[in-house]
Amino acid sequence: MAPRGAIKGTGAPDPVAASGLSSLPMQEFLSAIQAGASGDELSAIPLPDSYRAAFVRRDEVGVFDGLASEDKDPRKSLHVSDVAVPELAPDEAYVAVMASAINFNTVWTSIFEPLPTFGFLDRLGKESKWGKRHALDYHVVGSDASGVVLRTGSAVRLWKPGDRVTVHCNYVDDQSPSAHDDSILADNERIWGFETNFGGLADLAVVKANQLMPKPRHLTWEEAAANALCNSTSYRMLVSKNGARMKQGDKVLVWGASGGLGAYAVQYVLNGGGTPVGVVSSPSKVELLHDLGVEAVIDRKVANYHFWKDEHTQDESEWRRLGKDIRALVGDDVDIVFEHPGRQTMGASVFAAKRGGIIVTCAATSGYMIEYDNRHLWMKLKTIKGSHFANYREAWDANRLVCEGKILPPLSAVYPLTQVGEAASKVHKNLHEGKIGVLCLAPEEGLGIDDPELRARVGEDRITLFRRHGG
Numbered sequence: 510m511a512p513r514g515a516i517k518g519t520g521a522p523d524p525v526a527a528s529g530l531s532s533l534p535m536q537e538f539l540s541a542i543q544a545g546a547s548g549d550e551l552s553a554i555p556l557p558d559s560y561r562a563a564f565v566r567r568d569e570v571g572v573f574d575g576l577a578s579e580d581k582d583p584r585k586s587l588h589v590s591d592v593a594v595p596e597l598a599p600d601e602a603y604v605a606v607m608a609s610a611i612n613f614n615t616v617w618t619s620i621f622e623p624l625p626t627f628g629f630l631d632r633l634g635k636e637s638k639w640g641k642r643h644a645l646d647y648h649v650v651g652s653d654a655s656g657v658v659l660r661t662g663s664a665v666r667l668w669k670p671g672d673r674v675t676v677h678c679n680y681v682d683d684q685s686p687s688a689h690d691d692s693i694l695a696d697n698e699r700i701w702g703f704e705t706n707f708g709g710l711a712d713l714a715v716v717k718a719n720q721l722m723p724k725p726r727h728l729t730w731e732e733a734a735a736n737a738l739c740n741s742t743s744y745r746m747l748v749s750k751n752g753a754r755m756k757q758g759d760k761v762l763v764w765g766a767s768g769g770l771g772a773y774a775v776q777y778v779l780n781g782g783g784t785p786v787g788v789v790s791s792p793s794k795v796e797l798l799h800d801l802g803v804e805a806v807i808d809r810k811v812a813n814y815h816f817w818k819d820e821h822t823q824d825e826s827e828w829r830r831l832g833k834d835i836r837a838l839v840g841d842d843v844d845i846v847f848e849h850p851g852r853q854t855m856g857a858s859v860f861a862a863k864r865g866g867i868i869v870t871c872a873a874t875s876g877y878m879i880e881y882d883n884r885h886l887w888m889k890l891k892t893i894k895g896s897h898f899a900n901y902r903e904a905w906d907a908n909r910l911v912c913e914g915k916i917l918p919p920l921s922a923v924y925p926l927t928q929v930g931e932a933a934s935k936v937h938k939n940l941h942e943g944k945i946g947v948l949c950l951a952p953e954e955g956l957g958i959d960d961p962e963l964r965a966r967v968g969e970d971r972i973t974l975f976r977r978h979g980g
């Protein structure tokens with residue numbers, strides 16, 4: 510089926526029509542969900558041919574050529590318009606997306622770095638009949654969602670229309686034996702909405718049934734949508750047997766401690782009886798972390814570390830200064846370093862971990878060609894551990910902690926889908942705290958709470974801490 514308003518010959522939606530002001534093809538579902546419709550009632554509503562979605566276009570991949578990363582503007586490359594509803598595979602579900610969230614992978618897709626994501630879609634397109642649906646000239650992005658199941662494919666056993674869900678982004682075809690130990694190790698593992706099409710920044714999403722998890726009943730749609738990607742990633746990195754296996758009493762250095770990943774990481778350290786040392790870059794972030802219960806916080810702007818003397822040379826005396834600052838705060842070197850900035854910090858992270866410590870890393874925001882002094886690694890028997898998202902078990906367990914109110918959603922701001930470019934730009938420029946939510950079908954904030962008693966027990970103030978800081 511062709512996208513509505515398609516550009517002739519490209520199959521891509523026309524960004525001129527992409528004002529986001531088109532009538533909502535999903536309106537009937539929204540009205541039914543708001544009226545508390547049953548699964549049977551939702552099943553009786555016909556699916557529209559198209560839905561509103563945020564996407565990048567293949568014919569715009571070169572639009573930022575020659576610009577520095579920081580000058581590439583997601584507001585120019587992320588469009589919102591109607592695209593065709595794809596056919597549903599037997600192991601999939603259509604989800605009416607009430608809310609989604611910005612992740613850094615949507616920033617990467619929207620600035621076409623380090624690679625345009627159309628290559629991922631094309632590779633998936635060669636895999637099977639169902640994979641072929643993804644290889645389009647537009648890429649609907651987004652790797653988080655909360656919403657309501659509308660339809661399930663014929664092979665789906667555990668979910669049904671009407672279920673209120675969140676979606677994790679580990680997209681695995683379980684027919685490969687490689688998927689059956691730790692599914693994130695599967696040879697065809699993908700991140701939904703980044704390496705696949707039909708992601709969560711839209712009014713409708715197509716997901717595999719094994720991506721679905723129960724929606725935390727005490728949270729709003731936008732609070733519920735903020736968690737799965739970053740929460741599961743931090744859980745695997747710190748708590749899982751596949752990660753750093755944090756113990757009670759561990760001291761953990763957390764870079765970007767009020768950011769997407771870090772805001773969950775510090776909560777896991779506190780919950781697990783450890784001591785987080787949070788690094789952030791402004792007084793308001795320091796205050797936010799103190800309010801969250803993190804006592805040891807370093808403002809890296811105030812500390813003014815220069816781990817690199819110049820583009821080619823690191824400065825060990827600056828690593829030592831960081832180590833000294835950590836010891837001044839918590840009395841010892843850290844057992845674990847929660848790493849993701851990459852090139853700018855990795856040398857310091859390897860240095861700062863204690864003898865026998867672990868540096869667990871899942872990213873390289875400031876550059877992926879990293880450098881560290883190997884003598885500090887081998888002589889002090891440290892380990893660098895790579896980590897990537899989470900398997901279903903880990904995502905499920907991390908979601909359970911959100912459902913029980915033991916992990917709080919660090920939602921700091923909310924944008925409508927029509928302003929998804931603005932929201933991604935904020936994350937790109939590091940002008941946010943925690944997570945930025947995006948309202949898709951949900952017409953306003955604050956909807957979707959099914960268990961107000963649990964919400965009251967967890968505490969409105971705690972649940973909305975980042976939102977109040979984010980203004």
Ligand code: NAP
Nearest residue numbers: 613742765768769770789790850853871872874875897898
């Ligand atoms: P985020 O919300 O932007 O937070 C990252 C934080 O890191 C920033 O707020 C910033 O905090 C800090 N930071 C950025 N550059 C830094 C630098 N040069 N030195 C020190 N600190 C720096 O992003 P996120 O969601 O946490 O994601 C972080 C990275 O992890 C991204 O590259 C993302 O793509 C990746 N990621 C990977 C996975 C995976 O599964 N592999 C999952 C999630 C995210 P301050 O300015 O306050 O210090």
